[in-house]
Amino acid sequence: MSAHDVQLMRQAVLRFLGSLDTGRSAAATAEFGSPERTEWSYLPGPRPGLPLVEMTSKQQELALALLDAGCGLAGARTARGVIELERVRRRLVTGVEEIDGDRYWFRVFGDPAGSAPWAWRVNGHHLAVHITVSGDSIAVTPSFLGAEPAMVLSGPRRGLRLLAEEEDLGRALLADLAPHQRSIAITGEVAPDDVLTRNDPVAELDRIPLGLSCADMSASSRNLLERLVRRYFDRAPGWYGDACWRHALDAGLDKVTFAWMGSDQRGQGHYYCVAGPTFLLEYDNTQDEANHIHSVWRDLRDDWGGDLLARHYADRH
Numbered sequence: 001m002s003a004h005d006v007q008l009m010r011q012a013v014l015r016f017l018g019s020l021d022t023g024r025s026a027a028a029t030a031e032f033g034s035p036e037r038t039e040w041s042y043l044p045g046p047r048p049g050l051p052l053v054e055m056t057s058k059q060q061e062l063a064l065a066l067l068d069a070g071c072g073l074a075g076a077r078t079a080r081g082v083i084e085l086e087r088v089r090r091r092l093v094t095g096v097e098e099i100d101g102d103r104y105w106f107r108v109f110g111d112p113a114g115s116a117p118w119a120w121r122v123n124g125h126h127l128a129v130h131i132t133v134s135g136d137s138i139a140v141t142p143s144f145l146g147a148e149p150a151m152v153l154s155g156p157r158r159g160l161r162l163l164a165e166e167e168d169l170g171r172a173l174l175a176d177l178a179p180h181q182r183s184i185a186i187t188g189e190v191a192p193d194d195v196l197t198r199n200d201p202v203a204e205l206d207r208i209p210l211g212l213s214c215a216d217m218s219a220s221s222r223n224l225l226e227r228l229v230r231r232y233f234d235r236a237p238g239w240y241g242d243a244c245w246r247h248a249l250d251a252g253l254d255k256v257t258f259a260w261m262g263s264d265q266r267g268q269g270h271y272y273c274v275a276g277p278t279f280l281l282e283y284d285n286t287q288d289e290a291n292h293i294h295s296v297w298r299d300l301r302d303d304w305g306g307d308l309l310a311r312h313y314a315d316r317h
Contacts, residue, residue, distance in 0.1 A: 002239050003136035009069040010133070013112045013120055016062040024050050024059070032110030032118055038201045038304050040121070040128050042144045042294065047123045049105030052083075063106050066120060070131045070140065075235035081162045082127040082145055088157050089148055117305065117312055126294075128199075132305025134312045139305035140236045142203075143297040150285060150293045163293045165231050166283055170272045173224040174260050177212070181221075185212035191262030191271035195282040195294050203280050203298035208273055211259025225258060229274060232281050232297045244279065244299070251277035262286070 020028055028050035030036060036048050052060050068076040083102055103124055110118030117134040126146030132139040145163065152160040161167075177185055187209035197203045214225055229248065233241035248256070255277055262270035269286035280298040285291070301307045 002138075002237075002243075005069075005237055005239065006133060006136050006138055009066075009131070009138070010112050012062070012065050012069040013108060016059070016066060016106070017108060017112070019056075019059050019062050020050070024054070027054075028106055029108050032116065034109060036107075037109045037119060037121075040123055040130065040142065040144075041199050042123075042126055042128050042146055042296075043199075044103075044125045046103075047105040047107075049107035049121075049123065051105045051124075052102035060102075063122075066106070067122065067129065070120070070129060070138075070237070071235055072237035072241070075237075078145055078162065078235065079122070079127060079129060082147070083124075085147060085149075085152075085160070085162050086125055088152060088155070088160070092149075092152075092155060117309055119305065130304065132308060134305065134308045137308055138240065139299065139302045139308045140240060141297055141299040141303050142199075143232075143235050144199075145235065145295055147293040149288065149291045151291060153291070163295060166228075166295050167285065167293065169224060169228040169231060170260075170283060171264065173221060173228060173258060174264055174272070176218070176221045176224055178218070181212055181216065184216070185258055185260050187211055187259045188261035191269040191286050192284060193286050195271075195284045195296050196273070197280070197282060197296065197298060201304075203300065203303060205275060205280065205300070208275050208280065208282075209259040209261065211257045211273070211275075213254065214256040214258070215254035217258075222253075225256065225274065226253075229256075229279075229281065232295075235297060247278050248276055266290075 017025065052063060055063060067079045071079050083104060104127060105123050108120045110116060112118050119132040122129040126148060128142060128144035130142055147162040150161060152158050196207045214222055230245060233244045257275050260272045267290050269290045271284045274281040278300055280300060283295045285293045
């Protein structure tokens with residue numbers, strides 16, 4: 001099934017590139033070996049690539065269809081929601097329907113029509129999708145989604161919570177722990193002001209708090225931990241997320257840890273991370289009176305397709 005889905009993604013990218021004129025195509029493409037492929041940010045500001053605001057309406061449709069192909073049903077819905085929430089944020093701040101259009105940059109690295117590895121990405125404020133493709137295999141991390149505001153407090157979208165499950169499942173897991181387990185899981189009274197790995201090209205675990213091992217959790221807490229991890233893995237196509245979960249099980253779920261920093265009260269800054277042999281999840285909600293979420297999924301073996309590319313080059317050699 002994955003080969004079929006990867007082929008559909010390849011076709012979606014080629015349709016997008018085929019819709020571009022020479023100038024837009026030059027902005028939207030780069031060599032696979034470009035160092036820009038692993039340079040990324042989730043903060044406001046310009047990026048290399050072609051932004052949605054500079055595309056025709058048809059090109060925008062084809063660009064957003066890449067999210068559907070690369071993120072799966074649930075993940076694409078959330079990724080598109082980040083773009084919509086940015087419009088809501090701008091309206092709340094300025095009272096203006098649109099300021100300068102959607103500032104989300106699309107870029108393709110390498111040749112999707114060829115046999116060599118290639119990649120595509122979408123980067124902008126609170127959205128970073130990175131897909132690496134080699135043959136019929138893909139890698140989907142780093143995967144970053146943010147929400148500002150985490151809950152819309154006024155206007156026609158009042159009450160909207162784009163990343164509700166990321167917050168609620170983390171809180172539910174913390175609340176389910178017995179007092180002696182909470183004392184291990186809570187590693188600091190003050191939350192960091194952002195995810196600890198920031199936008200580093202390589203996610204380093206030495207800065208991540210250890211917390212409570214899954215091996216020391218009750219059955220109900222383990223169930224909540226599984227639901228939380230699967231929520232992040234749902235940012236990928238279903239077959240890929242299932243494979244990531246199997247890899248996590250094979251590596252040992254008992255080795256997965258959960259750590260919390262900051263307050264457990266809503267409206268106060270808090271942070272959590274879930275770390276295992278194969279993955280790292282981080283969530284931070286401290287800015288704007290704890291109404292501003294940053295969340296990221298890193299694959300400790302395959303960020304930027306690292307493991308995927310190693311296998312490709314080994315086979316070719």
